Every structure is written in C-alpha cells, then in structure tokens.
Amino acid sequence: MHGCVVKPRHSRAYDRRLCSLRPVPATPSPMIPPFAGQADASATPPAAPDGAPDGPARAWQTPVGGLPGVRPALAEKAHSLGLATVGDLLTHIPSRYEHYDEAQNVADVVTGQEATVRVELASIRVVPTRRRKLVVVRASVFDATGRLEAVWFNQRHLLRLLTPGDTLMLRGVVEAGAPRQMKVKAHEVLGSGRSAGLHTQGLVPVYPASEALPTARIRELVDLARPWARFAPEALPTAVRHEHGLMSAADATVGIHFPRSQGEADQARRRLVVEEFLVLVTGLMAIRQAEAAEQRGLALAPTGAIGEPVRGALAFRLTADQERALEEISADMASGRPMRRLIQGEVGSGKTLVAVLAMCQAVEAGAQAAILVPTETLAEQHLGTLDRLLGPLGRMDLMPVLLTGKVPAAERRRRLTDLAGGTRRIAIGTQALLSEGVDFHELGLVVVDEQHRFGVHQRHALSERARSSGGRSAHILYMTATPIPRTLALTAFGDLVVSTIHGRPHGTGQTVTRWLTGDDRDEAYAEIRAQVRDGRQAYVICPLVNEGESESKAATAEYEMLRAGPLASVRLGLVHGAMKADEKRAAMDDFAAGRTDVLVATTVVEVGIDVPNATVMLIEGAERFGLAQLHQLRGRVGRGGHPGLCLVVADELTDEGQRRLEAFTQTNDGFRLAELDLRLRGEGAVLGLRQSGMTDLRYARLARDTDELELAARVAAGLLCDDPHLQHPAHGPLRAAVRRRFADIPRLLHA
Ligand code: ADP
Ligand code: MG
Numbered sequence: 001m002h003g004c005v006v007k008p009r010h011s012r013a014y015d016r017r018l019c020s021l022r023p024v025p026a027t028p029s030p031m032i033p034p035f036a037g038q039a040d041a042s043a044t045p046p047a048a049p050d051g052a053p054d055g056p057a058r059a060w061q062t063p064v065g066g067l068p069g070v071r072p073a074l075a076e077k078a079h080s081l082g083l084a085t086v087g088d089l090l091t092h093i094p095s096r097y098e099h100y101d102e103a104q105n106v107a108d109v110v111t112g113q114e115a116t117v118r119v120e121l122a123s124i125r126v127v128p129t130r131r132r133k134l135v136v137v138r139a140s141v142f143d144a145t146g147r148l149e150a151v152w153f154n155q156r157h158l159l160r161l162l163t164p165g166d167t168l169m170l171r172g173v174v175e176a177g178a179p180r181q182m183k184v185k186a187h188e189v190l191g192s193g194r195s196a197g198l199h200t201q202g203l204v205p206v207y208p209a210s211e212a213l214p215t216a217r218i219r220e221l222v223d224l225a226r227p228w229a230r231f232a233p234e235a236l237p238t239a240v241r242h243e244h245g246l247m248s249a250a251d252a253t254v255g256i257h258f259p260r261s262q263g264e265a266d267q268a269r270r271r272l273v274v275e276e277f278l279v280l281v282t283g284l285m286a287i288r289q290a291e292a293a294e295q296r297g298l299a300l301a302p303t304g305a306i307g308e309p310v311r312g313a314l315a316f317r318l319t320a321d322q323e324r325a326l327e328e329i330s331a332d333m334a335s336g337r338p339m340r341r342l343i344q345g346e347v348g349s350g351k352t353l354v355a356v357l358a359m360c361q362a363v364e365a366g367a368q369a370a371i372l373v374p375t376e377t378l379a380e381q382h383l384g385t386l387d388r389l390l391g392p393l394g395r396m397d398l399m400p401v402l403l404t405g406k407v408p409a410a411e412r413r414r415r416l417t418d419l420a421g422g423t424r425r426i427a428i429g430t431q432a433l434l435s436e437g438v439d440f441h442e443l444g445l446v447v448v449d450e451q452h453r454f455g456v457h458q459r460h461a462l463s464e465r466a467r468s469s470g471g472r473s474a475h476i477l478y479m480t481a482t483p484i485p486r487t488l489a490l491t492a493f494g495d496l497v498v499s500t501i502h503g504r505p506h507g508t509g510q511t512v513t514r515w516l517t518g519d520d521r522d523e524a525y526a527e528i529r530a531q532v533r534d535g536r537q538a539y540v541i542c543p544l545v546n547e548g549e550s551e552s553k554a555a556t557a558e559y560e561m562l563r564a565g566p567l568a569s570v571r572l573g574l575v576h577g578a579m580k581a582d583e584k585r586a587a588m589d590d591f592a593a594g595r596t597d598v599l600v601a602t603t604v605v606e607v608g609i610d611v612p613n614a615t616v617m618l619i620e621g622a623e624r625f626g627l628a629q630l631h632q633l634r635g636r637v638g639r640g641g642h643p644g645l646c647l648v649v650a651d652e653l654t655d656e657g658q659r660r661l662e663a664f665t666q667t668n669d670g671f672r673l674a675e676l677d678l679r680l681r682g683e684g685a686v687l688g689l690r691q692s693g694m695t696d697l698r699y700a701r702l703a704r705d706t707d708e709l710e711l712a713a714r715v716a717a718g719l720l721c722d723d724p725h726l727q728h729p730a731h732g733p734l735r736a737a738v739r740r741r742f743a744d745i746p747r748l749l750h751a
Contacts, residue, residue: 059231060087067224077213089225093256094205107145114173116200119143121166149181171200195223203259222257229253235737236275237730246271273700277712283738284494285716286749295473297338298444300365307360310389322350325499329358339475345501346670347481347635355447363425367444370427376404376581379428403429434465443474457744482628483670485678487702487709511644513665524618524647525566532570532597536615540600543621551602552578559600570597612640622648623657627677631670679703725749
C-alpha cells in the first residue's frame with residue numbers, strides 16, 4: 001500500500017480525521033516466518049462444492065452431520081453446543097493447548113514421567129475391584145522395545161472399542177511395576193481415518209466443551225472438518241496481509257487448531273484477531289463517515305450573543321481542555337455536517353459547562369437544543385444548572401422546558417406546543433424526549449448525558465431520529481464520566497469522534513482515599529462527625545446487594561442503624577432507587593441545600609450529583625463495586641475548594657478485589673483505573689457494555705489484544721481513506737463481512 005496522500009476528492013474534515021490515523025508509510029512490517037501453507041496441503045480435500053461461484057461460502061455451511069462417519073446423535077450434541085456447521089466447528093477455537101511431546105519407545109520412557117507411546121494392543125480386560133462403582137480396564141500393550149500395562153478407570157466401553165491387534169497412541173504417566181503400567185490420560189486408535197497423534201502428540205488443542213460433548217470429541221470433529229479449512233472466508237485484502245505479514249484465513253484456520261508450534265498458533269490467532277477487529281472498526285468508521293456524508297447537518301455558527309455573557313458571568317476561567325473541547329464542538333457544529341462527538345472527562349471535570357456553552361451556540365444560531373438524561377434526578381439537576389447560567393440573561397425563550405414522565409398531561413401539551421412553535425429553545429428530558437409526538441421547531445443540538453451504555457445501533461437510531469424540521473440532522477454530543485480505555489473507545493465508540501477533558505479544574509489528587517477494615521469503622525464515623533462539625537457534608541454509600549435482595553431495604557437498614565448509633569448527632573438523609581421521584585428529589589435537595597449533613601445512599605448518587613460542600617464519602621462493601629464505579633463515586637467529594645476524603649470499607653476480599661482496592665487507594669487517575677478494570681474484569685464490566693453488542697468478540701480480548709486493535713484501526717482508516725465505500729474488488733470480501741456484522745444498519749457502505 002502506498003503512503004497516505006489526502007486526495008482532493010476526499011478533502012472533507014472527516015476524511016482528514018480518518019486519514020490522520022494512517023501509519024507512517026515507511027515502517028517496515030515485522031516479517032514472520034513463511035508458512036508451509038498447511039491448508040493447501042490438506043490430505044483429503046472435500047468434493048468441490050458443486051463448483052458454484054458461492055461454493056466456498058456454501059462449503060462452510062456444510063452441516064456437522066454431513067461429515068464422514070458422524071452419527072446423528074453426535075451431530076445433535078454438537079448442534080446443542082452451537083456447532084451446527086463446519087464453519088461453526090472451524091471457528092470454535094481452542095482456549096489453550098496441551099504441549100505433548102513426540103511418541104517415544106516404550107523402553108525409553110522414564111518411570112514417573114508423562115509420555116506418549118505408539119503401541120500394539122495384545123489383550124484387554126476388566127479387572128474386578130472391591131468398590132462397586134469403580135471399573136478398571138487393563139490392557140497389555142507393546143512395541144518393539146518393550147511392554148506396558150495400560151490402565152483406564154471407568155471406561156468400560158473401551159472393551160467394545162479396542163481390539164487386539166489395534167495400533168494405539170497412548171498418553172499418560174508411567175509407573176513402576178513388572179511390567180510397568182501407564183495410567184492413560186488420552187488414547188487413540190490409529191488407522192481410524194483420523195490424524196495420528198490428534199489427542200496424544202505435539203500441541204493438542206483444548207476446546208471450550210461440555211459434558212455431553214467433551215473436548216476430545218470436538219477435537220475429532222474439527223479434525224474431520226479440517227479439509228474444509230481451505231474454504232475459510234477471507235476478509236483481509238491480500239495487500240493488507242502481505243504488508244503486515246498476516247497468514248491467509250485458510251492457513252490460520254488450520255494453524256489455530258493444529259499448530260506445529262506455539263509460534264504458529266500465536267500467529268494464527270493474531271491474524272484472526274486482526275481480521276475480527278478490522279471488520280468491527282471498519283464498520284464503525286464507515287458509520288461515522290456515512291453519517292457525516294449522507295446527512296446534511298445544520299451549520300450553526302457561534303455569534304457569542306448568549307455564550308459570551310454566560311462565560312462572562314462565571315467566577316472562573318475555562319481550563320485548557322475545556323476550551324479545546326469547546327473549540328472542537330464549535331467547529332463541528334459550524335461545519336454543516338452533523339456532529340457525532342463524545343466528550344469524556346471525569347466527574348467534575350466540567351463537561352456540563354462545555355455542553356451548556358455548546359447549547360448556547362446552537363441557540364444563538366437560531367436553533368433549539370435538547371439534553372437527554374437517564375434519570376429524573378439528573379434532569380432536575382441540569383435544570384438547576386441551566387437556570388443558574390441562563391437565568392441572568394432574562395430571556396423567556398431561554399428558560400428550559402422540562403419533559404419527564406411526571407409532568408401532568410395538560411402542562412406537557414403546553415410545553416410541547418412551545419417547543420414545536422420554537423418559542424422555547426431548550427429542552428431537558430429523559431429518553432422519551434425524542435419519541436413520537438415531540439416536535440421541535442428547529443432542533444440543532446442534542447446532548448446525551450451519561451448514556452455510555454448506548455450501543456452503536458441505539459446511537460444510530462437516535463441519529464436518524466434527531467432531525468430538524470428541515471430534514472437536516474441535528475448535532476449530537478455524548479457525554480460520559482467513565483474514562484474509556486483506548487481499546488474500548490475504538491471498538492465501542494468508533495462511530496464517534498472523542499474529545500477528552502483531563503483532570504478537574506480544581507486539580508486532581510485532592511481526594512485522599514483510605515482503606516479500612518470493618519474494625520476501623522468507628523474511625524470513619526468519627527471523621528464524618530468531625531467534618532460535619534466543620535460545616536462539611538458526607539455520603540455513606542451502601543453496598544451492592546446480591547441478586548434478589550433489595551438494595552433499598554439494605555440502605556434503609558443502614559440508615560436506621562446510623563441514626564440510632566454512630567451518626568445520631570448529625571442530620572441524616574436517605575435516598576435509594578425505590579423511593580418516589582419527588583421523595584428522591586426532596587432528599588437530594590435537602591442535602592444540596594445543607595439541610596442534611598450526611599446522605600445515606602445507594603449508587604443512585606453515582607450519576608451526576610454535584611454538592612461541592614460534600615467532602616467525605618464512606619463506601620461500604622467496596623469489594624462489590626468495580627473500579628470504574630468506585631472512581632465515579634469518589635468523584636462526588638472534593639468538588640468544592642475543600643480536599644476530599646474517601647473511606648472504603650471492605651472485608652471479604654478475593655485476590656482480585658484486593659488488587660482492585662489497592663489500585664483504587666493508590667491513584668486518582670481515572671484512565672489508569674479504567675485500564676486496570678478492563679484487565680481485571682473484562683470488557684463487559686467496565687462500562688456495562690455487554691448489552692451494546694460491541695464486545696461480542698469471538699477471537700479478540702480488548703484487554704490483551706491492544707496491538708492488533710491499533711493495527712486494525714490504522715488499516716481501516718487507510719482503506720476507507722483510499723476507497724470510502726470499499727468498492728474496489730479487492731475490498732469486496734471485507735465490505736461483505738462488515739455489512740454482515742452491522743446487518744442492523746442496512747445502508748452501510750452502499751455507494
Ligand atoms: P461534570 O459534568 O464533568 O461532572 P461539571 O460541569 O458539573 O462537571 O463541573 C463540576 C463543577 O466544577 C461545577 O460546580 C462547575 O461549575 C465547576 N467548574 C466547571 N468548570 C470549571 C472551571 N474551569 N474552573 C472552576 N470550576 C469549574
Ligand atoms: Mg455531569
């Protein structure tokens with residue numbers, strides 16, 4: 001592939017963004033040793049599937065029951081494990097390999113060691129034991145150098161399976177005796193049509209299996225399917241494979257199941273991972289590209305008429321990161337192409353202010369702006385912020401319209417009329433804000449707060465819905481307070497452009513975290529009482545409960561306990577998920593206004609509560625929270641000028657929990673914690689992304705395969721830069737694979 005030249009016909013900003021990800025052209029790719037092409041050398045290729053042009057794809061669909069010698073009962077079992085076709089089998093990759101050595105002469109096997117031998121069966125019998133349930137099968141076996149007694153437990157069926165005269169491969173530990181005996185761990189009969197040494201010699205693959213279909217059966221099925229490996233669908237363009245030293249899909253398929261060395265297995269896996277990532281990332285980038293190209297956006301240029309006075313009234317200056325994020329947003333909104341941007345920044349980093357200033361820009365340009373939030377509490381809070389910032393301008397049209405479930409019908413109708421008529425310019429609401437029946441006069445910007453669990457399909461749907469009356473697509477700004485590791489940003493949010501706000505305006509590292517055991521709890525209560533005496537406030541966070549238990553009940557119990565004892569001297573509030581919305585609000589308001597000193601809460605406070613006077617947080621049962629969540633919680637304190645103190649109490653700790661809490665007490669860096677959380681708990685856990693579908697990866701693991709992902713991202717950007725719709729014939733298979741992966745987004749990569 002040639003170097004990146006931004007061609008005039010792709011001179012749009014999004015193309016530049018894509019292209020800027022391209023690799024420095026001259027870097028030579030590390031060469032891997034050439035592969036002998038195991039797939040091409042396969043012994044018994046299956047009958048060419050009808051010679052039809054779609055033959056390879058059809059061959060891959062061959063049912064498992066159609067493999068030679070597979071009985072219906074076995075096919076049925078495979079089916080129930082999701083292995084219905086040859087393709088399913090060949091993409092069911094080993095979780096690891098047993099490293100067995102080559103077969104030895106019986107005489108050479110060292111007593112006490114595990115070994116593989118190739119022997120002939122002389123005789124086989126069941127020997128009686130005292131324990132009724134225990135069946136011991138013994139066989140006398142030999143080779144040219146000596147004799148062994150092979151022993152199996154509870155495998156009576158071997159009597160039917162093995163016949164004197166059979167040549168066997170046996171793997172097991174050889175023990176002293178006359179003759180010596182081998183406790184057989186794996187065995188196979190040679191000449192049964194299977195590859196010799198399949199279970200007993202060299203690198204033996206171990207598969208995710210079930211009781212009904214153990215790993216050895218899967219191994220045999222995969223071995224039977226091996227000749228089909230040459231029909232492995234290939235999505236990587238040949239040029240990409242050559243440039244980056246990646247083997248063919250066919251070779252990787254053989255190499256992952258039947259590697260001749262660990263190196264070959266690693267290269268095979270790497271190649272499968274790169275392809276998997278490439279399909280995902282290309283799709284996400286193509287969505288981004290298509291939304292920018294196919295949808296016309298409103299060009300909303302800033303006039304400063306609203307933004308300037310709002311900024312002028314602030315008691316502080318924006319941080320450099322805030323300014324940069326705002327400039328990026330501002331340029332996006334003025335561009336005439338729909339913005340799809342994510343701002344990530346920790347709790348308290350000042351995202352909300354940036355979003356409000358972006359809304360000002362939309363309104364200045366004559367459009368309307370809406371902010372979507374996941375909870376009513378957060379809606380109320382944003383209402384407060386907007387009132388505070390915009391109220392002083394004294395403009396009726398800037399008074400935010402609140403639309404939540406609890407607004408009475410008549411009032412709701414009135415508010416909807418105001419929005420449709422354009423007399424009100426700003427709306428706040430939950431998801432329902434963009435449902436049918438809500439019309440805007442000219443919707444210019446949608447801010448989506450704390451909805452990082454949205455999957456790409458939901459984002460795409462939102463993007464389709466968020467249209468202004470003129471059919472132009474509104475700009476969309478997503479905000480998340482969970483720092484996103486780069487691998488997740490590329491895979492889960494690859495359809496968005498990301499702005500990052502680092503740290504907090506007041507400086508990070510101000511909150512000190514201490515880890516207490518249950519015995520030190522009194523110390524924690526004493527600290528809370530002392531800070532309350534100084535005029536500060538505190539949170540007590542209740543542990544997550546087990547499934548089926550009630551979080552709210554647990555919180556109420558905690559509250560009663562504290563009120564009766566350790567915190568009897570302070571004014572206590574309580575908030576939990578089962579409370580009615582207005583009760584919740586009253587509890588939050590009381591706390592925000594300083595009418596209560598300590599708020600006992602479940603994780604409902606995780607999302608977006610801002611009480612600058614709160615300085616202490618006690619987190620009970622900290623071992624139950626993930627790192628990202630702990631960090632979010634901690635972000636609630638130390639937001640004013642006063643230093644924060646976070647006290648975590650954890651008793652029942654696993655090793656992993658121990659490591660998590662150690663990291664948590666040692667760093668305030670949300671990005672480092674997020675990376676660690678990813679490694680410790682896996683991708684689904686970090687952002688609750690499991691439901692987003694972006695982490696349904698067959699081969700790849702985000703915490704491990706960072707390099708492969710970076711490579712895939714560079715390749716994807718390069719391909720889309722040269723060939724935005726992947727129309728070049730060489731890119732056809734990749735395009736098809738992307739369209740299959742993103743089948744819910746029908747017009748993707750249509751020219
Ligand atoms: P986030 O939405 O990222 O959690 P907010 O925008 O709510 O953060 O900001 C947290 C607090 O910091 C608010 O009280 C806000 O007024 C204040 N703040 C925002 N930007 C700055 C700044 N540049 N300097 C000082 N305080 C700021
Ligand atoms: Mg916020």
